[in-house]
Amino acid sequence: MPSPRDIDPSTPAIRFEGVEKRFGDNVVLQGLDFEVARGDRVTLIGPSGSGKTTILRLVMTLEEANEGYIFIDGQPLTHTDEGGKRVALKERHRNEMRKRIGMVFQQFNLFPNMSVMENLIEAPVHVLGLSKADAVERGRELLARVGLVDKEDAHPSSLSGGQQQRVAIARALAMDPEILLLDEVTSALDPEIVGEVLEILRDVARTTDITMLIVTHEMHFARDVSNRVMMFDGGRVIEQGDPETIFTAPTHERTKSFLSAVLGT
Amino acid sequence: MSGGWNWQHVWDSLPTLLEGFLTVTLLVTVVGSVIAAVLGLVLELLRRSAPAPLAALLTFVVNFIRMTPIVVQLMFAYFALLALDPLTIGIVVFGIHYATYMAEVYRAGIDSVPQGQWEATTALSMSRGRTWRAVIVPQAVRATLPSLGNYVISMFKDTPFLIAITVPDMISNALRYGGDHFRFTEVIVVAGVIFLIASYPTSVLIRKLEQRIAFTT
Numbered sequence: 001m002p003s004p005r006d007i008d009p010s011t012p013a014i015r016f017e018g019v020e021k022r023f024g025d026n027v028v029l030q031g032l033d034f035e036v037a038r039g040d041r042v043t044l045i046g047p048s049g050s051g052k053t054t055i056l057r058l059v060m061t062l063e064e065a066n067e068g069y070i071f072i073d074g075q076p077l078t079h080t081d082e083g084g085k086r087v088a089l090k091e092r093h094r095n096e097m098r099k100r101i102g103m104v105f106q107q108f109n110l111f112p113n114m115s116v117m118e119n120l121i122e123a124p125v126h127v128l129g130l131s132k133a134d135a136v137e138r139g140r141e142l143l144a145r146v147g148l149v150d151k152e153d154a155h156p157s158s159l160s161g162g163q164q165q166r167v168a169i170a171r172a173l174a175m176d177p178e179i180l181l182l183d184e185v186t187s188a189l190d191p192e193i194v195g196e197v198l199e200i201l202r203d204v205a206r207t208t209d210i211t212m213l214i215v216t217h218e219m220h221f222a223r224d225v226s227n228r229v230m231m232f233d234g235g236r237v238i239e240q241g242d243p244e245t246i247f248t249a250p251t252h253e254r255t256k257s258f259l260s261a262v263l264g265t
Numbered sequence: 266m267s268g269g270w271n272w273q274h275v276w277d278s279l280p281t282l283l284e285g286f287l288t289v290t291l292l293v294t295v296v297g298s299v300i301a302a303v304l305g306l307v308l309e310l311l312r313r314s315a316p317a318p319l320a321a322l323l324t325f326v327v328n329f330i331r332m333t334p335i336v337v338q339l340m341f342a343y344f345a346l347l348a349l350d351p352l353t354i355g356i357v358v359f360g361i362h363y364a365t366y367m368a369e370v371y372r373a374g375i376d377s378v379p380q381g382q383w384e385a386t387t388a389l390s391m392s393r394g395r396t397w398r399a400v401i402v403p404q405a406v407r408a409t410l411p412s413l414g415n416y417v418i419s420m421f422k423d424t425p426f427l428i429a430i431t432v433p434d435m436i437s438n439a440l441r442y443g444g445d446h447f448r449f450t451e452v453i454v455v456a457g458v459i460f461l462i463a464s465y466p467t468s469v470l471i472r473k474l475e476q477r478i479a480f481t482t
Contacts, residue, residue, distance in 0.1 A: 062384050098390040109385035113403040122399060123389035175389060 011074040013038045013179055013211040014059060019068035021054055021235075028054050029235045032068070038178075041205055041212040043222040043243070046232030047258060052215045056181045059213065060103045061094055072097050072179070099127065102177030106184040108164040110156040116143070116167050117152040120174050128175065135174070142170035146200050162193035166200055173204065180204075182214045186221075194218065201225065219263055223247055231255045274451035278442045282452065285438035286459055293356050293434070294421040300360025301420070302413060305367030306406075309375065310397070312368070330365045336426045338362060343430040351430045363420050367413055374409035375401060414471030418464055435459065 012035040021029040028051045036042050044052040057063040058070060061078055067086070070077040077097050079086050110119050120142060121135035130138070143149050146166035156164055165185060172180060182201065186194040198221045205212065205225040216222055222229060223243045230240040231252065239252040247263075250256050312323045330338070335358070342354045378401050386396040425436040433441075439456045443449035 060384075060388055062387055095390055095392075098387065101388075103384075103388040105381060105384065105388075107381050109379075109381040111382065111385065111400050111404075113400070113407065123391055126392070126395050126399070127390045172388070 015071040017069045019065045022066050039209045041226040042228045043214040043226040044230050050232040051235045056183050100178040102172035102175050103181040104168050104172050104185045106187050108168045112156050116154050119171050124174050146170045161189045162196050165197050179211045274448050278452045281438045282435050285435035289434035290424045293424050296356050297359035298417045301363035301367050304364035306371050308368040309371040327365045335362050336429050339430050351432045355427045355432050370409045370412040374405035377408045378404045410475045
């Protein structure tokens with residue numbers, strides 16, 4: 001398997017091809033095609049239930065598509081087409097693909113049985129094979145980056161929601177992901193601490209070339225960090241473009257009504 | 266056999282009662298608990314990961330053990346394995362019997378670990394083995410400590426059944442003393458009090474342990 005560094009930069013980081021996802025009889029995504037170029041920051045907007053979070057969960061392999069294919073760096077993620085037949089790929093392959101992808105969750109999902117530092121070094125040591133000393137050093141750098149240097153021995157339950165989410169961001173970055181998925185990362189936070197989390201993500205966006213796929217209700221944040229916004233409704237992309245255009249001059253009626261509802265204009 | 270309470274019998278029987286308590290009752294409880302706690306976890310993990318036929322067999326065996334009295338199991342093992350000494354048989358049977366209950370406790374504990382924890386391990390590409398060892402089991406065990414502790418106390422109180430396989434525990438020593446002196450009331454009361462004195466600190470100890478290894482809040 002070629003390492004991400006050897007891949008032709010014009011290969012999209014993420015590509016969906018005819019993806020369909022159903023939960024029982026409920027069709028969440030249907031015939032979905034889209035691409036995210038390497039280094040792109042794409043925000044998915046749209047009413048709840050429009051399938052935005054499902055897209056992130058499909059990329060993280062937390063859910064499996066019922067139809068269609070997802071490619072990461074041009075390589076199939078969970079299923080491949082073999083002479084017109086849709087074939088599931090083995091767990092070993094999926095796990096190799098996963099290593100390129102990180103995710104930050106709405107509910108943080110830190111490991112409560114581990115200290116902050118243990119949370120940060122668990123996967124680098126046991127998945128990437130870093131030495132403990134190297135992982136701790138990197139962990140400290142990341143804690144400095146998210147403004148929590150003095151918290152490495154703290155337990156997650158002693159931290160505020162905003163602090164926990166900052167640790168979760170550091171934990172995802174510790175794996176040096178090529179793609180970062182942000183799933184409503186500020187939705188569980190008190191309004192006054194949303195800013196501190198978003199500021200860190202702005203900094204990550206500024207200082208790295210990580211491809212980001214973002215689901216958020218923070219439209220200012222979406223506008224600041226993303227170079228493309230995709231408006232979802234009923235499991236389809238109904239409109240997309242650069243944030244300036246989408247937020248100031250949307251063409252689709254659904255986009256207009258959605259934006260006026262969330263922006264309160 | 267009548268004639269009021271005689272403190273002399275309390276003091277005279279105490280050494281043999283305490284000897285039975287320390288060398289059998291306590292020993293079987295402590296070693297039996299360790300076996301039950303470890304084997305119970307192994308049983309539950311096997312039941313979850315083994316191929317369906319083996320998992321079904323395990324479920325059957327677990328149910329069989331849970332649905333038959335421990336006295337019957339003690340006597341069966343005693344007569345079937347005459348070569349082994351009764352104390353060893355007692356420890357192993359108590360360990361296995363309670364392992365089947367603790368397996369059920371672990372099942373509930375594992376189910377109580379939030380879905381988000383599993384998802385985080387996937388997002389970090391952690392292996393199945395590492396996910397269980399580093400994330401799921403530590404959290405499940407913490408969630409189950411109160412129930413596990415209650416089964417330890419329950420096992421402790423079941424140890425008098427050892428009399429059925431001639432192990433000289435505290436109660437059989439009490440009965441022997443009673444038989445020798447034609448006085449049973451005092452020794453049985455003393456044995457009961459010793460159980461109480463031991464159970465209560467044990468329950469306190471378990472609660473302390475729970476607090477000590479609970480997640481810092």
